[in-house]
Amino acid sequence: MNFNYFMPAKIFFGSGKINTLGEIKLPGKKALIVISSGKSMKRTGYLEKVQNLISSNGSEFYVFDKISPNPTLTSITQGAKAARNNGCDYIIGLGGGSSIDAAKSIAVMANNPGNYWDYISGGTGKGKPVPNDPLPLIAITTTAGTGTEADPWTVVTKERTNEKIGFGYEKTFPTISIVDPDLMTTVPPKLTAFQGFDAFFHAAEGFIANISTEISDMFALKSIELIGRSLSKAVRDGDDIDFRTDVALANTLSGFVESTSSCISQHSLEHALSAFHPELPHGAGLILLSEEYFLHFIDACAEKYIRMAQALGKKNADKPEDFIRELIYLQESCGVRDLKMSDFGIDDENLGKYVDNAFDTMGGLFNFDPVKLTKADALEILKRSYK
């Protein structure tokens, strides 16, 4: 057995932990607060709460509210400029995965020359090393999905070329993360389900990845257990803080999985779909692919599928098909079994385009699949998943 473990983010987890912002030593004197272009952070009062807490703790701030659900290269460039022009020396990402991912990328570009795509590997990225450290980052997650508060990854889309590519290295972990399930009670049921499934797939993919270890498996199985126990309940009863806490913990543990193992090619294929169809939520795209995707690896991962089925609640699971059945049952109980690719404008004449895009932009994750997935295999998975 061997493993590497590096998880430098200081995480404050639990109901009411948002108030920590008023007590800890902040990593700078003026924050760029990065939020989405929607109204939710203002309507819920979360933005005002953060502003009040850091003000009382001696920090100034400037609000950058131009992040779309799939953060774009343009918004990263604008955000970095806003940080420099306003003299911000640290970044706060407040919201869901998009806002926090954007905050990570802005933290890189606020302190570095050139274009963000100079530092991206894959597609039209130039893959250069980042010369200067990013600004310190506080991640405050108001959803339970991407695990970005506990991993170094950020996903940004270059609009002109339909490239949606992940980036991250040792310095892009948040400095401080606040995971407060109280902030998640305002997430509507459908999004709770999509985001919860994203967390689930980070754990399940990381569990069957060929680089998984005892450490990543421990986080993955606990995350899967918490989602099996509480996701459908959090979808139905979003005000219940115990259900929200279980799903929030599952999400943070899945971030640990992404930091110690890796997502695999289901994420590459999904990024290709949502790069061309930005209205497709990432978690929904994964759900659309998942049954056929996991069926493809059923023989290679038989023993691991049995362990995942057991973690999902089927204690007497003894064959790999039990995991596929539990996955379908979880989708039914969360009300997301009826999703169709055609509902999001995906055209079955062009499925090869998504396969090519997945290999071009996120080809690296295919190296971590439990057995090699060819372009023909990937196309077959998309065809079988198409409705």
Ligand SMILES: [Zn+2]
């Ligand atoms: Zn994901």
